[in-house]
Amino acid sequence: MKSILLGLTAIIVAVQLGCGDDKPARRAPRAAASKPKAGNGDTTTPPANAEPTGWATLTGTFVYDGAVPEREAITVTGDNAAQCGPFNLRSESLLVNEANNGISDVFVFLRGMVDHHESYNEQENASIQLSNKDCRFEPHALGIWLPQTLRVTNDDPFGHNTNINSPGDREANSNMTVQPNSEQTTQFTRRQTSPFPVTCNIHPWMRALVLPSETPYFAVTDENGKFTIANVPAGIELEFQVWHEKSANLNADPSWNNGRFKVTLEPDQTMDLGEIKAVAALFNK
Amino acid sequence: MFPHSNPRTTRQATLLCCLALATIFTGCGSSDGVEFVLNTEGVPSFETQLAQQSEILASQAESNADINVDERLDEFSDSYFRKTDELAAALEALFGTPDDPARPPQTGLDIDLIRRAAGPTGGADVEPLLDEDGNVIAPGYHLGGLYREHCVHCHGMTGDGAGPTALFLNPYPRDYRQGTFKFTSTQSKEKPTDEDLRRTIENGLHGTLMPAFRVALTADEISALIEYVKYFAMRGEVELFLRAELFESGETLFFEDGTFNGELINTNVELVASLWSNVTVVQPVPRPGGKSWEELTAAEKQESLEIGERLFRNEGQCIKCHGPAGLGDGGQLNYDDWNTQKALVEDEAERAEMWLLPLQELKARNLQLGVFRGGRRPIDIYRRIRNGITGTPMPAANVGGSPIPDPLNPGQMIEPMEEEQIWHIVDYVLSLQYQRGFRTPSPEMNAPNGR
Numbered sequence: 001m002k003s004i005l006l007g008l009t010a011i012i013v014a015v016q017l018g019c020g021d022d023k024p025a026r027r028a029p030r031a032a033a034s035k036p037k038a039g040n041g042d043t044t045t046p047p048a049n050a051e052p053t054g055w056a057t058l059t060g061t062f063v064y065d066g067a068v069p070e071r072e073a074i075t076v077t078g079d080n081a082a083q084c085g086p087f088n089l090r091s092e093s094l095l096v097n098e099a100n101n102g103i104s105d106v107f108v109f110l111r112g113m114v115d116h117h118e119s120y121n122e123q124e125n126a127s128i129q130l131s132n133k134d135c136r137f138e139p140h141a142l143g144i145w146l147p148q149t150l151r152v153t154n155d156d157p158f159g160h161n162t163n164i165n166s167p168g169d170r171e172a173n174s175n176m177t178v179q180p181n182s183e184q185t186t187q188f189t190r191r192q193t194s195p196f197p198v199t200c201n202i203h204p205w206m207r208a209l210v211l212p213s214e215t216p217y218f219a220v221t222d223e224n225g226k227f228t229i230a231n232v233p234a235g236i237e238l239e240f241q242v243w244h245e246k247s248a249n250l251n252a253d254p255s256w257n258n259g260r261f262k263v264t265l266e267p268d269q270t271m272d273l274g275e276i277k278a279v280a281a282l283f284n285k
Numbered sequence: 286m287f288p289h290s291n292p293r294t295t296r297q298a299t300l301l302c303c304l305a306l307a308t309i310f311t312g313c314g315s316s317d318g319v320e321f322v323l324n325t326e327g328v329p330s331f332e333t334q335l336a337q338q339s340e341i342l343a344s345q346a347e348s349n350a351d352i353n354v355d356e357r358l359d360e361f362s363d364s365y366f367r368k369t370d371e372l373a374a375a376l377e378a379l380f381g382t383p384d385d386p387a388r389p390p391q392t393g394l395d396i397d398l399i400r401r402a403a404g405p406t407g408g409a410d411v412e413p414l415l416d417e418d419g420n421v422i423a424p425g426y427h428l429g430g431l432y433r434e435h436c437v438h439c440h441g442m443t444g445d446g447a448g449p450t451a452l453f454l455n456p457y458p459r460d461y462r463q464g465t466f467k468f469t470s471t472q473s474k475e476k477p478t479d480e481d482l483r484r485t486i487e488n489g490l491h492g493t494l495m496p497a498f499r500v501a502l503t504a505d506e507i508s509a510l511i512e513y514v515k516y517f518a519m520r521g522e523v524e525l526f527l528r529a530e531l532f533e534s535g536e537t538l539f540f541e542d543g544t545f546n547g548e549l550i551n552t553n554v555e556l557v558a559s560l561w562s563n564v565t566v567v568q569p570v571p572r573p574g575g576k577s578w579e580e581l582t583a584a585e586k587q588e589s590l591e592i593g594e595r596l597f598r599n600e601g602q603c604i605k606c607h608g609p610a611g612l613g614d615g616g617q618l619n620y621d622d623w624n625t626q627k628a629l630v631e632d633e634a635e636r637a638e639m640w641l642l643p644l645q646e647l648k649a650r651n652l653q654l655g656v657f658r659g660g661r662r663p664i665d666i667y668r669r670i671r672n673g674i675t676g677t678p679m680p681a682a683n684v685g686g687s688p689i690p691d692p693l694n695p696g697q698m699i700e701p702m703e704e705e706q707i708w709h710i711v712d713y714v715l716s717l718q719y720q721r722g723f724r725t726p727s728p729e730m731n732a733p734n735g736r
Binding site for chain 2: 065076077078079080156157158159161162163164165167168170173174175176177178179180181182184193194199201202204248249251254257258260277279280281282284
């Protein structure tokens with residue numbers, strides 16, 4: 001504490017000494033950027049020498065620890081009232097199953113790059129559909145592997161627009177009108193470290209969460225809060241990220257940091273993380 | 286560089302820091318505000334975040350006796366201030382200060398132009414930097430002070446669009462730090478060209494408080510300000526990416542020996558630079574028939590307006606926001622990108638804590654007024670429709686493609702809108718201001734439509 005006080009005194013003295021000077025203060029020359037040293041803290045890639053010894057499955061269930069939150073009704077006005085009012089829309093930002101407290105739309109995805117299992121090959125060129133349907137996006141949350149194409153369709157008998165703002169992805173980003181029965185396609189070129197919202201401005205409540213991923217190892221929990229990621233590499237340490245719209249990085253387990261956990265699976269193992277309880281206070285965004 | 290202080294003393298040290306800062310600000314009038322501040326738009330205050338953490342940990346501790354709440358909160362505080370310090374230090378190392386600007390070479394920014402715009406009003410000479418033996422380490426230079434003379438009172442010292450005048454303006458002055466610019470000749474959501482920014486500074490933005498500078502400033506001076514605006518935008522976007530690296534991804538910008546995490550920082554700087562260097566300027570297609578509006582016969586003009594109105598109401602989807610008569614009354618309450626997140630926070634006090642300026646609604650333009658912010662030449666209107674207006678709900682027109690089934694008339698097909706047909710909408714939009722009195726929607730126009 002003494003050293004902090006001394007330091008602060010020095011800062012104050014230094015600043016006040018500089019007061020009389022009308023000339024802009026000159027900083028010391030900047031240090032040149034240096035290469036990071038190997039093995040430093042938090043990197044996104046697994047150890048280079050690790051080779052998978054087989055394939056395994058990871059599964060688990062996110063459960064809301066608290067009273068099931070009420071979903072707020074969405075206000076629709078003007079033309080939108082006639083077209084969207086009948087759907088009695090409610091907020092989708094936190095969906096908790098009344099029967100079992102399962103939390104929908106929790107993203108679980110692998111951090112870092114690994115080789116994928118051959119069972120994913122046929123999905124590599126798939127188009128992943130995001131529909132404008134009944135004045136909402138279907139699905140509300142989705143992951144997409146970078147080689148895949150996002151196909152935005154409009155199943156409503158009226159127009160929408162699709163506002164895509166994936167940070168730093170110049171090629172993918174646009175805000176285009178989508179007429180009824182028409183579609184548009186988007187190719188993402190950058191992985192994101194968390195999902196970003198796709199919106200429609202004509203219907204400002206509409207919001208879908210999209211995660212462009214560089215591996216096919218991602219999942220979104222279903223209406224029971226359950227996720228399954230099949231055919232993940234076994235025998236190497238994997239780090240998974242957990243994220244929800246209302247919490248961002250979700251530290252459901254207090255031992256996690258930045259919503260992350262590490263696992264190493266045995267070949268052919270199905271590891272069930274069981275019920276992962278997330279306290280209500282986590283969903284404060 | 287960032288010694289890890291004893292976590293238990295961190296929060297007390299913060300208090301002391303505040304005291305020290307108070308002394309600095311009251312003790313030295315001339316340096317007030319001449320510094321860049323961190324972008325904390327939409328970020329809850331430290332106190333709020335600490336309270337949230339405390340609630341989460343207390344709740345988790347109920348069923349888990351191993352959690353030491355106090356220790357975890359100290360860790361949280363320590364990490365929060367370390368990350369904040371790292372962010373400020375990295376930004377200063379990359380981009381300098383208002384009185385000593387720098388730029389990473391990858392940005393392609395011209396430091397001489399930046400210096401002409403930066404610095405105190407009236408300009409200032411900066412002495413060369415010498416080592417102990419009197420050798421020049423960095424040469425001296427002149428600061429031109431243009432930004433602080435002409436722009437800072439609205440756009441702010443950090444380019445945050447929150448200068449002293451900002452609160453009284455609607456729309457607010459541009460906050461450059463997201464790198465988002467509305468009036469561009471480039472593809473939807475792309476960065477503007479220098480010429481786009483020049484047009485805005487030279488002509489101002491009609492219907493806003495942004496004045497025209499073409500008389501007050503020379504072309505060279507405007508070039509300096511364009512570079513400085515790009516500097517703010519690149520600095521601001523690098524800041525946002527680095528903030529995400531630190532606070533979301535848990536990365537570090539400095540190693541324990543105080544050296545840069547060069548690879549991580551360069552990756553982000555290069556990404557932002559690439560967004561500016563890779564843009565596609567949209568060349569307008571010729572008008573249908575190749576004749577300008579003035580060259581059309583009266584009958585041809587009438588026909589163009591009729592097609593334009595049909596497209597405005599149907600394929601173009603314009604009425605969804607601009608309303609059936611172009612009065613800007615078609616849509617529901619909306620916001621630009623700078624206000625969208627604010628609108629999601631209902632509590633006004635909470636908003637005031639997280640954002641510099643209060644929530645501001647965005648209305649679709651009333652096209653009958655004939656005031657167009659991005660310019661009123663036909664080419665300006667064409668670009669707004671063709672490329673959309675980045676940072677706002679205004680989408681880009683979806684042109685081309687194959688015929689689609691008409692949802693209202695089963696069995697019939699709708700031909701897609703062709704790019705050249707945008708000119709008909711331009712003609713129609715520009716005609717709306719010349720009607721006698723405000724035209725209100727006729728009963729026929731109110732008929733269900735809404736494609």
